[in-house]
Amino acid sequence: MCRRKTTRLSSSTLWEENLPGSATWSHVLKRGTALRITAIEDNSNVGAIFLNADNFSERLNLPDTLKAQHIARLTTGSVLYSDMARILCSITDDTLGWHDPLGGCSDAALVTKKYGDSTYQQARNHWHQNALDGFLIELAKYGLGLRDLMMNVNFFSKVEVHEDGSMHFIPNHSKAGDAIELRAEMNTLVILNSCQHPMDPSPKYAQKPVTLTLKQVEAPGPDDVCRNFRPENARGFTLTERYFL
């Protein structure tokens, strides 16, 4: 049984809900609001993709995000760039220091190979689900499909790259209570999936719930941590602000 943590509701909180493990969720996060994701158990994973809710052809571009900021990990100060060089969301708070942009998402064949088959008929809410199908089903609710899938982020997971290019999933990275906060700089369709990371070596199929807190937040000022993370981000904020003029 999971250990439930009580999150204090601040005055700016709009609402809070729990996302069960192996579940998919979506919401149009409005400019000026933020989404805080809090792990309820150790070793959580939340896959995420992002689209401009006012124009779905504009979406998260992870290569642009990584090269603009010279990073292969996401943490406080990092922003998520769209293919149009605007900032969909910025990471204003993070207790962990590293969220993974490289590992991608699980699919049905991978889940079956690792954990075996378990159908809904047999297992009801504990059936074996995968992140790819979750993303595709949720995208379909907005009239989108496989062509609209993009490289995804995996919050709460860490994949380290060694000098030879080899990729290493770091186990026991996140703990219960770890949290990341995403401030929407645009009206952003956020699609989350709480399936396990595809490189998680644990042979046990695990469903880890997280708490989602929606908040009203202030617009980023001149001293904002994300705006000042790199000179590139200052230009990214300028271009994003111009989009709303």
Add this chain to the structure above:
Amino acid sequence: MPETLIQTSPRLPEDAIFNAVIDAGDSFVHEIRKGQFVRIVDLEGNQAVDTLFYNAHNYADRYSAQDTIREQSNIYLTTGTKLISTERNVLLTIVADTCGRHDTLGGACSTESNMVRYAIEKRSMHACRQSFLKGALTWSAKTGHELDKRDLTANINFFMNVPVTPSGGLTFADGVSDAGKYVELRAEMDTLIVISNCPQLNNPCNAYNPTPVRVLIWNGTQEFDV
């Protein structure tokens, strides 16, 4: 830097069924049949060849950078790398590589991203995603198969060196390629190749000098022998 794997190809340019030079700033769209081999030659050295691949019969099923690197547990592409699609098919396999390392995390330059990376005034400079769009729209008009902005996903940068550090940094390093180096792939399915030969004038990794590349295609008479 770790040793790079160098693998040459037995195929001779005079036996190729297709041989063309792509100038920097141009796009190139072509179907490659299952069993055919395609080679890209870096004619003058350290040129970035931004490349996308699609299942020729279903463009929604296309090259996936994350699935490709996760499948081989390595971010660099070289001989032996299987290019995996969004539907987890193997589109092509790299069968020869005299450069030793290719990038798939750096993406393609665009007029928009140039504004963020360099300066807002750089907006009107030519960029790969201009070429990708031109190539996609022209191909669509010619064939009636829909190919547009939604299909321009994370690409391969042949001959580019984008190292990631254990502490989570990412940089554009000096190229590891040189004049005459090449990469060769065998199509495991009928595929569509879309290339933008990068026109970038702001990045020191090509010495601010974008140069032509050559594309060669062979029929698979020596099928599966490499």
